[in-house]
Amino acid sequence: MPAASGKRFKPSKYVPVSAAAIFLVGATTLFFAFTCPGLSLYVSPVIPAYNAVVFLFVLANFSMATFMDPGIFPRAEEDEDKEDDFRAPLYKTVEIKGIQVRMKWCATCRFYRPPRCSHCSVCDNCVEVRSCRGLRRAESPGSTPSPCSPRQEFDHHCPWVNNCIGRRNYRYFFLFLLSLTTHIMGVFGFGLLYVLYQVEELSGVRMAVTMVVMCVAGLFFIPVAGLTGFHVVLVARGRTTNEQVTGKFRGGVNPFTNGCCKNVSRVLCSSPAPRYLGRPKAEQTVLVRPPFLRPEVSDGQITVKIMDNGIQTELKRTKSKGSLEVTESQSADAEPPPPPKPDLSRYTGLRTHLTLATTEDSSLLGKDSPPTPTMYKYRPGYSSSSSSAALPHSTSAKLSRVNSLKEPNSICESGQKPSYRSEPSLEPESFRSPTFGKSFHFDPLSSGSRSSSLKSAQGTGFETGHLQSIRSEGTTSTSYKSLVNQTRNGSLSYDSLLTPSDSPDFESVQAGPEPEPPVGYTSPFLSARIAQQRETDLHGRFASAASPKHAAPREPSPVRYDNLSRHIVASIQEREKLLQQPPAPGREEDVGLADSGIQSTPGSSNAPRTSSSSDDSKRSPLGKNPLTRPALPRFGKPEPPPALRVRSLGSPDQPAAPHLGKSVSYSSQKTASQAGGPETEEVALQPLLAPKDEVQMRTAYSKSNGQPKSLGSAPAGAGPMPLSSPTRGGVKKVSGVGGTTYEISV
Amino acid sequence: HCPQVHSLQELRRSASLATKVFVQRDYSDGTTCQFQTKFPPELESRIERQLFEETVKTLNGFYAEAEKIGGSSYLEGCLACATAYFIFLCMETHYEKVLKKISKYIQDQNEKIYAPRGLLLTDPLERGMRVIEISIYEDRCSSGSSSSGSSSSSSGGGGGGAGGR
Numbered sequence: 039m040p041a042a043s044g045k046r047f048k049p050s051k052y053v054p055v056s057a058a059a060i061f062l063v064g065a066t067t068l069f070f071a072f073t074c075p076g077l078s079l080y081v082s083p084v085i086p087a088y089n090a091v092v093f094l095f096v097l098a099n100f101s102m103a104t105f106m107d108p109g110i111f112p113r114a115e116e117d118e119d120k121e122d123d124f125r126a127p128l129y130k131t132v133e134i135k136g137i138q139v140r141m142k143w144c145a146t147c148r149f150y151r152p153p154r155c156s157h158c159s160v161c162d163n164c165v166e167v168r169s170c171r172g173l174r175r176a177e178s179p180g181s182t183p184s185p186c187s188p189r190q191e192f193d194h195h196c197p198w199v200n201n202c203i204g205r206r207n208y209r210y211f212f213l214f215l216l217s218l219t220t221h222i223m224g225v226f227g228f229g230l231l232y233v234l235y236q237v238e239e240l241s242g243v244r245m246a247v248t249m250v251v252m253c254v255a256g257l258f259f260i261p262v263a264g265l266t267g268f269h270v271v272l273v274a275r276g277r278t279t280n281e282q283v284t285g286k287f288r289g290g291v292n293p294f295t296n297g298c299c300k301n302v303s304r305v306l307c308s309s310p311a312p313r314y315l316g317r318p319k320a321e322q323t324v325l326v327r328p329p330f331l332r333p334e335v336s337d338g339q340i341t342v343k344i345m346d347n348g349i350q351t352e353l354k355r356t357k358s359k360g361s362l363e364v365t366e367s368q369s370a371d372a373e374p375p376p377p378p379k380p381d382l383s384r385y386t387g388l389r390t391h392l393t394l395a396t397t398e399d400s401s402l403l404g405k406d407s408p409p410t411p412t413m414y415k416y417r418p419g420y421s422s423s424s425s426s427a428a429l430p431h432s433t434s435a436k437l438s439r440v441n442s443l444k445e446p447n448s449i450c451e452s453g454q455k456p457s458y459r460s461e462p463s464l465e466p467e468s469f470r471s472p473t474f475g476k477s478f479h480f481d482p483l484s485s486g487s488r489s490s491s492l493k494s495a496q497g498t499g500f501e502t503g504h505l506q507s508i509r510s511e512g513t514t515s516t517s518y519k520s521l522v523n524q525t526r527n528g529s530l531s532y533d534s535l536l537t538p539s540d541s542p543d544f545e546s547v548q549a550g551p552e553p554e555p556p557v558g559y560t561s562p563f564l565s566a567r568i569a570q571q572r573e574t575d576l577h578g579r580f581a582s583a584a585s586p587k588h589a590a591p592r593e594p595s596p597v598r599y600d601n602l603s604r605h606i607v608a609s610i611q612e613r614e615k616l617l618q619q620p621p622a623p624g625r626e627e628d629v630g631l632a633d634s635g636i637q638s639t640p641g642s643s644n645a646p647r648t649s650s651s652s653d654d655s656k657r658s659p660l661g662k663n664p665l666t667r668p669a670l671p672r673f674g675k676p677e678p679p680p681a682l683r684v685r686s687l688g689s690p691d692q693p694a695a696p697h698l699g700k701s702v703s704y705s706s707q708k709t710a711s712q713a714g715g716p717e718t719e720e721v722a723l724q725p726l727l728a729p730k731d732e733v734q735m736r737t738a739y740s741k742s743n744g745q746p747k748s749l750g751s752a753p754a755g756a757g758p759m760p761l762s763s764p765t766r767g768g769v770k771k772v773s774g775v776g777g778t779t780y781e782i783s784v
Numbered sequence: 785h786c787p788q789v790h791s792l793q794e795l796r797r798s799a800s801l802a803t804k805v806f807v808q809r810d811y812s813d814g815t816t817c818q819f820q821t822k823f824p825p826e827l828e829s830r831i832e833r834q835l836f837e838e839t840v841k842t843l844n845g846f847y848a849e850a851e852k853i854g855g856s857s858y859l860e861g862c863l864a865c866a867t868a869y870f871i872f873l874c875m876e877t878h879y880e881k882v883l884k885k886i887s888k889y890i891q892d893q894n895e896k897i898y899a900p901r902g903l904l905l906t907d908p909l910e911r912g913m914r915v916i917e918i919s920i921y922e923d924r925c926s927s928g929s930s931s932s933g934s935s936s937s938s939s940g941g942g943g944g945g946a947g948g949r
Contacts, residue, residue, distance in 0.1 A: 098868035111912040132811040139811070149914060153815055191815065213865070294814055300853075307858040308851060309878040314912045322904070324894040326799050328923035330902035333832040 054197035055104065062100070062218075065254045066093050069225050072247040073232050080235075085228055092221045099214035100199065107313040108204025109190035111155065114148040137293040147188055154294065156192035156280055190311075194279040203279075206311050212273060213306075215266040222262060226255040276301040799902060799921040807840065807916040817847040817913050826920060831901050839893055839905070840916070843886060847913075850882035883909060 066089075074086040129140045130150045141150040144157070191205035203211045229252040233245065272282055276295030281287055295301055805826045810818040821840045823833050857878050864871050876884075890905050898905055898918075906917035 094868055095865070098865075102869055111914070112910070114911070114914070134811045134814055152809065152914060153811055209861075210869075296814070303853050303858075307861050308853045309857040309860060310872075311851075312877075312879055312883055312909065314909065317909070319910065324891060324899045324904065326899045326902060326904055326919075326921045328799050328902065328921075330799075330830075330921070330923060331900045332829060333901075 051197070051200060055200035058198040059100075061254060061258065062096070065251050066221070066225065068247050069229065069251045072244040073229055073251065076244060077228055077232055081231070089221070089224050089228065092217060092224055096214065096217045096221050099210045099217055102210035103196070103203065103207050103214050104199040104201050106201075106207040106210060107315060108192070108202040108208075109206040109311060109313070110204075110315050111147065111149075111152075111188045111190065112314050113146075116148070134293040137291055139293060144188065151188055152190065154191045154278060154281070155188045157188050191278060192280050194283075206313065208278075209305055209308075209310070212269055215262065215269055219259070219263050219266045222255045222259045226252055226259065229255065273302055273305050274298045798924045800924045801919055802922040803920045805918040805920060807918065809914060810844075816851055817908075818844045819908070819916055824918070827903070827918065830903055830920060831898070835897055839897070842889065843908075843916070846882055846886045846889065850879045850886075 070086065070089070074089065077085045128143050130143065131138050131140050132153065133139070134153060139153045141153060143150050189202050189204035191208065193203040193208055193211075195202045196211065199211070199214075201207070229248045232248050233252070269279075272279060275282075275298075276292055277287060281292075296304065803826065805824045807819050807822075807824065810820045812818075819840050821837050821844070823836055827836060860878055887907050887909070890907050894905050902921040902923070904919040904921070906919065908914070908916050911917060
């Protein structure tokens with residue numbers, strides 16, 4: 039009846055359990071009353087005692103199996119699945135010990151049923167047969183929807199105990215079966231003994247009763263023993279009745295088994311699991327009060343909000359790889375110096391940017407945008423005052439990039455936009471180790487690789503991880519979507535970068551606005567002289583900054599960008615080799631191009647157009663991987679000067695800031711190893727693609743697993759980055775993806 | 785009930801629940817209770833990655849300890865059998881003891897690390913050990929756009945929310 043409540047009193051369901059109870063208790067009582075006295079008198083008093091113990095055991099387990107909550111899940115609250123409800127695929131796969139297991143979405147319970155979980159159709163919790171399949175519930179005629187109560191490790195519904203057997207009470211059920219079998223055997227055996235030995239007169243009442251009890255026992259023995267044997271096999275195999283009956287693991291591959299002994303011990307010896315329902319709700323005693331702390335950038339997680347099309351001006355440069363290079367060379371100088379003051383909020387924005395940029399670079403943008411985005415993203419201050427930044431950027435971009443490394447401040451102050459507010463780059467400096475700050479400068483400004491290195495210095499891992507998490511299934515779709523959106527923004531902004539004009543597009547670059555540093559920040563449009571000067575300044579600043587900042591806690595995440603940057607690094611290396619005069623061999627490895635970088639700055643400004651394109655292409659891949667810091671150094675500049683830039687990226691890391699150095703070294707290692715990458719544009723292209731593929735692969739993998747293992751594995755090599763780009767002591771020039779050159783003062 | 789709500793109402797500068805993040809279970813090792821240590825992107829700007837990962841790893845360690853099959857759990861089982869499970873009336877199981885530890889740990893983390901950052905962890909036990917729910921709060925005063933997202937449902941601890949009271 040529709041009007042009836044969900045829980046109707048159905049006497050029929052109590053019949054089996056009642057019958058079972060009656061037979062059990064009744065027969066045993068008769069046995070004790072009629073058979074045992076004779077036995078205890080004439081055979082041994084131990085017999086009744088033994089039987090009593092066994093019977094007590096049977097009763098205890100029977101009660102536990104009957105009354106214990108099998109492990110019912112509480113329903114998910116509304117907000118848990120607010121995104122999933124309409125878009126949720128019916129199944130979600132997870133990988134358990136290498137085997138794909140499907141989890142079904144239950145619309146009633148509003149979560150994906152954990153593995154081995156099922157709904158009990160009989161317990162009246164779900165009107166539908168076999169469950170709360172969500173959609174089907176509504177169709178059940180005459181039934182009132184009741185909350186689904188999925189059971190963990192659902193075994194079956196046992197009518198004899200009128201309860202579901204699940205994770206919590208399976209042990210008691212199993213012991214009940216065992217003890218019941220033992221009890222029946224005992225009763226039958228001792229009854230037989232009594233009869234055969236004619237303990238008392240055969241025709242007496244007692245004999246009759248004993249015979250009756252024996253018959254009952256004998257009758258029940260067969261099914262009970264059969265069921266017991268069945269469950270012994272199940273326990274040994276680590277399966278539930280549900281799985282056995284539905285033939286899930288007919289192929290023999292059961293991800294839930296740990297071996298026979300372990301399975302048995304798990305059933306019998308593990309601590310009883312807690313129940314979920316009926317718990318007193320813990321009162322929330324912790325108060326959440328603003329103001330809230332925000333994580334410091336020093337963690338390396340420059341979560342630049344992608345919305346922020348940070349480095350607008352500079353980004354313009356890098357519209358495409360080719361153009362990117364061109365722009366880079368010139369834009370290296372043109373990059374607007376980051377705002378003088380790192381703004382925490384902005385920084386945050388930038389970080390997101392960077393993160394997103396990285397993500398997008400690696401995964402989404404792959405081919406489209408020039409690799410520089412990362413670098414741009416990093417640019418501080420872009421977020422807000424893009425417009426303002428734009429103008430100066432164009433002129434000072436290139437140089438500023440180089441200089442940025444030195445000092446966010448300098449970048450910020452770059453000539454024109456003192457008001458440039460978004461200064462993520464500055465922020466990093468304050469928060470992070472000097473290295474970071476430096477790198478920050480570099481990245482947004484000079485090249486993607488720079489940014490990646492920056493990021494890595496910072497513990498890009500955070501970003502990368504972020505990216506990766508975004509990619510992996512574990513993240514909510516929302517996050518993923520936002521990432522995508524941002525990526526798009528990033529790419530757009532990146533494009534804007536390519537245009538070497540001061541168009542607003544430039545500002546859209548996510549890398550973050552890079553306000554022109556007052557000092558040392560040169561934009562491609564500035565004269566070489568200025569650039570030179572800036573570099574010098576930056577150098578100085580950088581050096582000073584470098585030392586103190588050392589300690590900033592950086593999120594070590596070489597692993598992350600390692601993956602992505604491998605190709606980029608390789609490409610960068612190639613470029614570097616091609617473009618610049620071979621620096622000291624050590625430099626190549628170490629990114630000790632810093633010094634050369636300086637030179638490149640001016641040079642870059644001069645001929646950035648041509649060279650930057652190549653640079654850009656190279657850098658793009660770098661840019662994609664914020665982590666790829668090391669790649670930056672490798673990033674050969676289109677021409678000798680630009681090449682230096684790349685290198686500098688690497689070197690500063692080393693000496694200047696442990697963090698930076700780490701990433702740099704890391705990348706340099708990679709680059710060294712991968713030196714064979716394709717050259718120039720191709721290099722840029724390939725790395726771009728590769729990381730993306732990697733990312734996709736990773737995403738898929740992590741999807742199934744729910745744990746981004748794959749992510750970790752890739753970068754494995756990167757790990758410890760002993761890269762040692764020796765700090766040149768002066769300014770290291772690192773060329774970023776966009777062809778900008780960063781000067782990292784060591 | 786909702787001390788949070790109280791305090792929120794009392795303060796001039798209050799925090800409102802903006803959104804919730806759910807850290808899912810990690811089933812890669814079977815049905816043992818483990819949670820993913822993957823860093824949710826929504827927390828990017830709210831908390832350092834290390835802190836979060838450390839919290840989740842510690843929780844995973846606790847759950848592994850709870851489900852551990854060792855001498856103590858075996859003895860507990862034997863004792864329970866011997867007393868016909870009456871012992872459960874008086875004694876806490878090993879699992880329950882660890883759950884208490886977990887709950888204390890979560891509270892401690894909330895007080896020290898998460899609440900100052902505008903986050904709140906909810907004990908996974910309340911969600912059937914399926915997810916770790918992290919509520920993200922926004923500063924109502926400073927961010928106009930922050931929506932009290934979850935509203936009615938509020939965070940686990942919040943209970944019925946203002947209206948409910």
